[in-house]
Amino acid sequence: VAAEPAAIERATRPSRLVRATLPGWRREQGRDFALGLLPALLVLAAITLGPTIYLIVTSLTPLDPVHPQSATDFSDPAGNYRALMADARFLNSLWVQAKLSAATVALQLAIGLGVALLLNAGSRFLEAARTAFILPMVLPPIVVAVVWKVIFTPDVSPMHRALAAIGLPVHSLIADPGMALWAIAAADTWEWFPFTMLMALAALQMIPAEPIDAARIDGAGRLALFRYILFPYLRPTLVVAGLFRLIDSIKAFPLIYVLTNGGPGTATEVTNYYAFVESFNFSYWGYGSAIATLMVAGVLLFSWIIGRLGGEAEPDE
């Protein structure tokens, strides 16, 4: 039996003592590698870490560009965060965000998986269908928003007219505080279910044929086949896809900006949008940075979880 590569690597890795006695040319080689990497690492740090650090530093000030001196006012570094904890609009935005994220992730996973199962076969028609389903995802987000603005404006909407024609008139969804968020969730799902569909399709096509054939021979029906064979194979992929969509849902912006502007009232004002309003409508850059910093922390947490789950999702040896 061939040894596992990892085992070989472990067995041949030099011990600390051996590394200490490496010949000079090996140490120089390592140093040269490090020096070669350094410029790229510095550039990477400058363009990724730099702005993030600036964001965090700004969040510790009451920066407002009308008062440039406020950029260096660190007299109350926790002030913005303290104010956020007492800001009902911010707290409401977290709740709105939670509802939007839960709805969009659940819908996109369910619809993406369902469509992937339907399209998981080899035929030219299905290949063409796959391409068609991907279209919403590749459209510019602002175009998607404009398309749904038309659909959700009763005065000009083909959807509203069609529903009225069959005796099922509905009022404006984006002006109804009980429906506006779900209207945005529907538009977001239309745009992004192809992502989960693609991931599920890729995972489906990696499943070996033997267990499926064996289950069929044993008389498993479609539901049992999905529950006991397909789903266990798909689960790690769906978890990762769901977490990616969760992170992306936190960045929701164009649909809300175009469709509802955060309204009616604050019914669709998610945290991201609230940060935008505070930063760019009111120019409270310090306060907006504090909101953004909390969002970055949340996204980092989710990224870490994705990393962990991604590791766990590796196939068993």
Add this chain to the structure above:
Amino acid sequence: MTLFGQRLRRRQLLRAGVAAAGALILPGRAPAQGGAKPLSGTTLNIACWSSPYAKLLTEYVPQFEEVTGAKVNYETPSFPIYNQRIDVELSTGGSSYDVLNVTFIYIGRWIGAGWFLPLDGFLMDPQKTPADWEPGDFLPGATAAFRDPAGKLYAIPWTADVYMAGAGRYDLFEKAGKPMPDTFDEVADTMKAVHMKDGVPAFLPENHYGWSFIPWLQGFGGNVFRDPPEDLTPVLDTPEAIAAADFFAKLLHDYGPDGVISYTYEQVVATLKAGRANYSPNGQIFLVQMGAKDSKVASTCNFSMCPAGPKGRFPGVATHGWGIPAGSKNKDAAWQFITWAMSKPMIRQMVVERGYSSITRRSLIDSPEFKGKLTVNGHDIVKIYLDTIALGARGYMKYRTIYVYPQVDKQIDIAIQNIASGQMGAAEAMRQAQRNSLAELQRAGIKL
């Protein structure tokens, strides 16, 4: 001579006049012998929000380029996008733009922070401003908004937009035996009488309630701040403010089209012109478009002054003007653009050729051309325009140039949406707006 021939000749004459004026208003800058143009090689970056004026000007900018040789990059994004983008640009000391619109609600902030140049130096220099350009011809009420406490002028007003009322389907009013309403009570009564007649919803203001609701707020005896600019304490939770919000939101809820609170100013204009909504209290710059050739209600529209409330009539008067940002790299060329755009021949051309209706030069307001264009479907809008500007001189619009008004403006938007959509009662929504406005102003460092 045919009508077409007459029109062509008239247009040619106007254009020739503007071209000549373009040369004349640029003293010492007229094309040099040999064909060199004064601004050859200069690129001017100019932006304004997508008002009807700004869109019209797009068609005339090539004339400026032709006369001066300058290349002009001209943008007209929508109102909120313009304001957000320019606020960031100015606050970061950017130098991307040479000429910018000074937005009414940002006057206090942008001028107060020193982000625009005073124009007095240009105006007093005969090498840069010819005597016949007549800066004194602009409506004093419009220019006053762009002066700092020391009296320096920072922008040349291109509009004095007045809040009035228009009915696209006035024929439905007539059928119901109702004239154009003159009071809030008459508005409610008339909307009830005409709502959904012929399938047309009765009431449609734009959803920027920080503009469209304020005349109703003040008409009920309320206000935004206690005594601007001295006392900036918000007063959105007074009994008068709550009563006004309740009344206005009921009009929206009961007589607005489906989704009324989602209608932006551009949607409102399109809906009115298509005859899919009837009565709108709004800016005259938008309402007169009901009389345009492409409007389905050109022959049925009517207009009136902003209706009066129990405490009087408080129509909004908004002015916007061209200014030069402090970071501009082409300040002299920028001033040449402004003097060209705001010259009498240029504005006259826009009035005559395209019916531009919101002008700020008194000599042109009094001209037969303007009066002719501002008679829409037989109704004299010039009188409404001048009477409203005269009312505005009483000073009740001071709230709107306060530099923190945009923050309160947003709270008013949210409150009216909350009431009209049934999420909150008027008292609860206005108290929330008051609390949030106080928090926003304190965040801005204002001691109340």
